[in-house]
Amino acid sequence: MSTIHDVAARAGVSAATVSRHLRGQRVRSAEAIQAAVDELGYRPSVAAQSLKSGRTHMIGVVVPDITNPYFAAVVKGMESASRGQGYRILLANSDESSDREDELLADMIHQVDGVILAPATEQDQTPLHVRDAGVPLVFVDRDLAGGEHFDAVLVNNREGGRQAAAHLLSLGHTRIAAISGQQVTTPGRARREGFLEALAEAGVELHPEFDLIGDFREESGYQLTLSLLSSNQPPTALFTANNLMTVGALKALHDMRVTVPDQLSIIGFDDLDTGPLLNPPLTVIDRPMVDQGVLAMRLLLQRLGQSDRDRSPRRVVLDTKLLQRGSTGLPRQ
Amino acid sequence: MSTIHDVAARAGVSAATVSRHLRGQRVRSAEAIQAAVDELGYRPSVAAQSLKSGRTHMIGVVVPDITNPYFAAVVKGMESASRGQGYRILLANSDESSDREDELLADMIHQVDGVILAPATEQDQTPLHVRDAGVPLVFVDRDLAGGEHFDAVLVNNREGGRQAAAHLLSLGHTRIAAISGQQVTTPGRARREGFLEALAEAGVELHPEFDLIGDFREESGYQLTLSLLSSNQPPTALFTANNLMTVGALKALHDMRVTVPDQLSIIGFDDLDTGPLLNPPLTVIDRPMVDQGVLAMRLLLQRLGQSDRDRSPRRVVLDTKLLQRGSTGLPRQ
DNA sequence: TGCCGTACTGAAACCGTTGTCAGAGAACGA
DNA sequence: TCGTTCTCTGACAACGGTTTCAGTACGGCA
Numbered sequence: 001m002s003t004i005h006d007v008a009a010r011a012g013v014s015a016a017t018v019s020r021h022l023r024g025q026r027v028r029s030a031e032a033i034q035a036a037v038d039e040l041g042y043r044p045s046v047a048a049q050s051l052k053s054g055r056t057h058m059i060g061v062v063v064p065d066i067t068n069p070y071f072a073a074v075v076k077g078m079e080s081a082s083r084g085q086g087y088r089i090l091l092a093n094s095d096e097s098s099d100r101e102d103e104l105l106a107d108m109i110h111q112v113d114g115v116i117l118a119p120a121t122e123q124d125q126t127p128l129h130v131r132d133a134g135v136p137l138v139f140v141d142r143d144l145a146g147g148e149h150f151d152a153v154l155v156n157n158r159e160g161g162r163q164a165a166a167h168l169l170s171l172g173h174t175r176i177a178a179i180s181g182q183q184v185t186t187p188g189r190a191r192r193e194g195f196l197e198a199l200a201e202a203g204v205e206l207h208p209e210f211d212l213i214g215d216f217r218e219e220s221g222y223q224l225t226l227s228l229l230s231s232n233q234p235p236t237a238l239f240t241a242n243n244l245m246t247v248g249a250l251k252a253l254h255d256m257r258v259t260v261p262d263q264l265s266i267i268g269f270d271d272l273d274t275g276p277l278l279n280p281p282l283t284v285i286d287r288p289m290v291d292q293g294v295l296a297m298r299l300l301l302q303r304l305g306q307s308d309r310d311r312s313p314r315r316v317v318l319d320t321k322l323l324q325r326g327s328t329g330l331p332r333q
Numbered sequence: 334m335s336t337i338h339d340v341a342a343r344a345g346v347s348a349a350t351v352s353r354h355l356r357g358q359r360v361r362s363a364e365a366i367q368a369a370v371d372e373l374g375y376r377p378s379v380a381a382q383s384l385k386s387g388r389t390h391m392i393g394v395v396v397p398d399i400t401n402p403y404f405a406a407v408v409k410g411m412e413s414a415s416r417g418q419g420y421r422i423l424l425a426n427s428d429e430s431s432d433r434e435d436e437l438l439a440d441m442i443h444q445v446d447g448v449i450l451a452p453a454t455e456q457d458q459t460p461l462h463v464r465d466a467g468v469p470l471v472f473v474d475r476d477l478a479g480g481e482h483f484d485a486v487l488v489n490n491r492e493g494g495r496q497a498a499a500h501l502l503s504l505g506h507t508r509i510a511a512i513s514g515q516q517v518t519t520p521g522r523a524r525r526e527g528f529l530e531a532l533a534e535a536g537v538e539l540h541p542e543f544d545l546i547g548d549f550r551e552e553s554g555y556q557l558t559l560s561l562l563s564s565n566q567p568p569t570a571l572f573t574a575n576n577l578m579t580v581g582a583l584k585a586l587h588d589m590r591v592t593v594p595d596q597l598s599i600i601g602f603d604d605l606d607t608g609p610l611l612n613p614p615l616t617v618i619d620r621p622m623v624d625q626g627v628l629a630m631r632l633l634l635q636r637l638g639q640s641d642r643d644r645s646p647r648r649v650v651l652d653t654k655l656l657q658r659g660s661t662g663l664p665r666q
Numbered sequence: 667t668g669c670c671g672t673a674c675t676g677a678a679a680c681c682g683t684t685g686t687c688a689g690a691g692a693a694c695g696a
Numbered sequence: 697t698c699g700t701t702c703t704c705t706g707a708c709a710a711c712g713g714t715t716t717c718a719g720t721a722c723g724g725c726a
Contacts, residue, residue, distance in 0.1 A: 279612025
C-alpha cells in the first residue's frame, strides 16, 4: 500500500502538493503527479481521510430483516441512490429487537455520516441520541412517537388499513379478522387503527378474538391463522398486515385445506413477487418499495449537504393502493 | 465527541493509560478511568483506530442483487455470523455487471479487512487484484475459472442440474427445454452442464431452440418462456435455472393460460417462500441459503485470524436436493 | 543500607491525510 | 528599476488513537 508520500517522492514534490492535485487544485507538476499515482496505483487511505475530515462517506442502514422482500427492495433503492454520490452502505439487521437496534446505532454513530432507520418500536429513545450526536437520521417505513422533528419516508398506513377494510366490507363481509403487527411499530399500529376505524364507521365490530397481534414474521401469521380456524365460528375474511404474515396465513389455510376465497377471503399488505401466481391470485394493499429507499437516501444526502442541516424536517408520505385479485370474494352464505 | 484525551484529563492520567485500561491491561486508576468513560459516554474513534492498526473491522459484501431472496438470505447469514465478532458489513450490488463489480472492489479494498463476493463472471480478474492487495477473499455461490486457490462456499450446481434432468426424465419427458443463466457464471454454466449431461446419458437430446440462455432475471425468464411457447411444437417440460427466472416463466405460463403440469412441467432451481402455495406447488432443486452466508463469513473470519492467512484454501460444497411438488408430472400424450 | 525486580506510568512517535502558514518566484504596472 | 500582486510551493501541525521507551515507585532481600 503506497501512501501520498510515496507518490510525492516519485513525482519530486511534497505530499501537500499531491493532495492539492488530487483535490482538483491547479498544480504545476500535475502530469508528473498523475503519472506517479497511476504507476503506484495509489489510493488515499479512507481511514486517514476520515480521521482528518470527520466524515466517513458511509451511511448506516438498520432494518428489521433484510430477507423481507420489502426491506430488500428498500435497501436496493438506497444503494442505487447512494451510488455515484460516493457513499457506501453499512448494513445491519435489528431482528425487530429494540435492544439490538440500540447497540447497532451506538456503534454506528461514530463511523457513519448519517443513518437510515426502520425503528423497532415507536417508543425508541436511541434515535434521539443519534440526533444529539449530530448524525442526520431518516426514518423509513416506520416512525417514532413524536417523530415529527425527523425526516421520514413513510406510507399512509392508516389509509391502507382503511382500504383493506373498505374492500372487505364492500364484498359484504361482517365476520372479519385481522392479524396485525406489533402495536409498538408504526405499520403495526396504524394499519390496524385504520382497519378498525373503517369497520367501526360501517357499524361492523371486530370480535376481540378476531383482533390478533402478530410480529410481522411468517410463523406468527401461520400460528394465528390456525387459531382463527379453530374458532367454532370462524371469520369469512382476513386481513394480514404484512407480506410475511400473509405467507404464513396462506400456508396455514393451505395446510388446513381451507378454500380461498370461498371459505375465507384474504387480503394482505405488501405485494409478493408471486402474488399474481398464487391460487387464487392474492389481493393486497400495495405500495412503492424501491422508491421509498431512493427517497430516503436522497433526503439524507441532501441533509448532509452543507447549509441544509438545519432546515425543517421533510416528511414524505406515499399512497397505498388496492390490488384486487382473486383471494377476496363474497362471503359464503 | 469526547476523545481519549478528555477522558484522560478527567481521570487525571495520561491518554496512554486510558488506552491501556480500555484494552484490558491492569492499571492503577481503573475505576476513575471507567467513571470518566461512562460520564463522557466516550467511544474510541473508529477512524483513528483504523489508521493506527490498519484494520477496519469491516467486511465488504458484493452480490449481484440483494432483492433476489437467495442473496438476501445469504447476506442475512453473513450478518448474523459477523455479529458478536465485531465485524460490520459494507454492502453493494453489482447488478450482474463485471465493470460495476470492478469499481466496487477497487474502492472497497482499502476500507475493508476482507471481502465476500459472488462474482459476475468466472473470467473476472479483479479478485486477483484483491488477493494481491492482501485482502482475504471468499467466494459465495459463484466461483472463478481457476478459483481453486480461493476460499469458497458453493453448492454442487452440476449435480443439481443432473437432479433436475433426472427427475424430468423419470417422468418420461423427452421434449425438454432449459432456461439457463449467464454461461460466464458458475451457476449458469454448471447447472446447464449437469442438466445436458444427464440428458445426453439418457440418450435424450436438447433441441438447440430449447436450450435457452437467460440472465437470472425475472424478465428474461418471462420472455424466453414466451418464445418457447410460440414454437410450433413446444416442449413438455422446462427447467429454469434460478428463482427469479422461474417466477418469470410462471408468469408467462399464467399469461398464456398454459396449464401446469398438464401442458408443461416446470422445475426450478432455488425454492421460493411461496413455492408450496403456488398452483400447482412448485417442484424445485433446493439448497441451503442462510447457511451459505454463515459459512462464508466464518471462513473469512478464520482467515483474518492470526497465523491463518497462509493456510491452504478451504472450499465448501453443499448438496442440492430435489423437492418434488406438483408442478412436474407425466407428459401429455 | 544498598540492590534488584516488579508493576505501573507519561512523553513522544507514528499511522496517512489535509489545512494553515509563510515564503519563493514570476508577472505586472509605475 | 522597484514595489506589488498573484500563483504556487513545502514545512508543519493537526485529527485520535496505540505502542515503544525510558523512566519512577515500591517491595523484598541480603
